[in-house]
Amino acid sequence: MAGPLDGIKVVELGVWVAGPAAGGIMADWGADVIKIEPPEGDPARVFQKMLGAEMPNNPVFELDNRSKSGVVLDLSSDEGAELARELIADADVFVTNLRTGALERLGLDYDAIAAANPRLIYAHITGYGREGTEANRPGFDIAAFWAYSGMASLLTPPGGDPPFQRGGMGDHATGLATAGAVSAALFERERSGRGQLVSTSLLRMGAYQIGFDLNIALMWGLTLETGLRETMRNPTANNYLCSDDKRLWIIGVDVERHWKPLTRAVGHPEWADDERWSDVRSRAMNSVELIAELDAIFITKTRAEWAEIFVAEPELFWAPVNTLDDLIADPQFAAAGGLVEVPDGAATSTMVSTPVDFSATPWAPRSSAPALGADTRAVLRQLGKSDAEIDEFVSSGAACEAAAED
Numbered sequence: 001m002a003g004p005l006d007g008i009k010v011v012e013l014g015v016w017v018a019g020p021a022a023g024g025i026m027a028d029w030g031a032d033v034i035k036i037e038p039p040e041g042d043p044a045r046v047f048q049k050m051l052g053a054e055m056p057n058n059p060v061f062e063l064d065n066r067s068k069s070g071v072v073l074d075l076s077s078d079e080g081a082e083l084a085r086e087l088i089a090d091a092d093v094f095v096t097n098l099r100t101g102a103l104e105r106l107g108l109d110y111d112a113i114a115a116a117n118p119r120l121i122y123a124h125i126t127g128y129g130r131e132g133t134e135a136n137r138p139g140f141d142i143a144a145f146w147a148y149s150g151m152a153s154l155l156t157p158p159g160g161d162p163p164f165q166r167g168g169m170g171d172h173a174t175g176l177a178t179a180g181a182v183s184a185a186l187f188e189r190e191r192s193g194r195g196q197l198v199s200t201s202l203l204r205m206g207a208y209q210i211g212f213d214l215n216i217a218l219m220w221g222l223t224l225e226t227g228l229r230e231t232m233r234n235p236t237a238n239n240y241l242c243s244d245d246k247r248l249w250i251i252g253v254d255v256e257r258h259w260k261p262l263t264r265a266v267g268h269p270e271w272a273d274d275e276r277w278s279d280v281r282s283r284a285m286n287s288v289e290l291i292a293e294l295d296a297i298f299i300t301k302t303r304a305e306w307a308e309i310f311v312a313e314p315e316l317f318w319a320p321v322n323t324l325d326d327l328i329a330d331p332q333f334a335a336a337g338g339l340v341e342v343p344d345g346a347a348t349s350t351m352v353s354t355p356v357d358f359s360a361t362p363w364a365p366r367s368s369a370p371a372l373g374a375d376t377r378a379v380l381r382q383l384g385k386s387d388a389e390i391d392e393f394v395s396s397g398a399a400c401e402a403a404a405e406d
């Protein structure tokens with residue numbers, strides 16, 4: 001179970017989530033990923049204390065950093081920066097989400113690195129792009145992906161406050177896009193022998209995520225309204241509360257195909273001919289009344305009871321509005337490959353799987369995330385450094401070995 005990127009060497013200089021997510025996906029896919037951290041560690045290591053106080057592990061960090069080797073280098077020192085350049089000199093891929101200015105100061109910008117390794121795929125994730133007045137603007141995903149892109153605005157109900165995104169939403173989407181871009185560039189390299197720079201940004205990913213709306217604005221000059229549940233113009237594509245306080249979502253987007261099965265399921269087949277909502281236009285004009293009628297019906301049964309009723313209507317598309325506990329317990333989630341067992345010493349830990357499978361080259365995680373500095377000596381030995389030389393690097397602070405976490 002080596003994965004499709006088996007044999008590919010990736011050096012990652014990533015912080016927080018987006019860069020490490022890209023490296024983590026490639027590690028899941030079989031790449032040999034060497035994660036460079038500063039002496040104080042990737043700041044994402046603080047999630048353990050921020051979110052879990054005295055919890056024994058760091059689920060957020062583990063998701064994006066499993067199956068990697070970890071090396072600690074002080075890139076502010078000449079020796080540390082030179083060791084990083086040596087690591088990258090024979091790498092297939094370098095992935096980073098540091099800002100361009102910081103990379104230039106470290107001598108790790110694309111022009112400097114590509115000159116020494118013309119076959120290198122240099123993958124750069126930014127907040128706002130590599131060009132323009134905002135190119136060096138700091139941008140966590142809640143800023144560039146969520147707020148700046150227009151996504152938060154589109155999800156704000158009329159007169160309401162913008163909602164908060166969940167952690168890492170934009171980062172993980174951007175990481176997946178980066179892994180795809182790297183794979184495409186590696187494929188092209190097989191034909192040309194040349195490496196190249198591939199880049200994406202949290203802003204670009206946010207705009208692409210709302211491309212449905214954005215392209216309508218670009219081509220028609222219109223902005224689709226942000227609907228409220230009680231006034232959605234298509235009541236057959238809405239969510240409803242059941243008697244057990246669980247919700248279901250009716251997916252009636254093919255409005256004619258899905259309307260009659262819904263009328264039968266809720267016990268009102270005569271609605272199909274009711275002039276108030278017999279066609280799409282009338283249902284939209286009278287949506288408030290229809291939603292109220294459906295609310296009164298759906299609240300009379302549990303979600304499980306409605307699920308049994310819906311079995312008789314295969315053309316009625318619907319889904320449960322799951323909680324995390326619902327999803328974890330759902331056998332279909334496991335069957336879809338949503339969970340993976342990650343080796344963790346003598347046992348394994350169940351974690352979220354990255355969302356792609358390969359039939360001919362299946363992958364499996366190889367290890368949990370490295371402790372800070374855990375692989376520094378082994379990685380430097382791979383560069384041909386002797387133990388005496390490594391001891392000198394550690395003594396000078398250029399490298400750190402097996403640094404203890406607080």
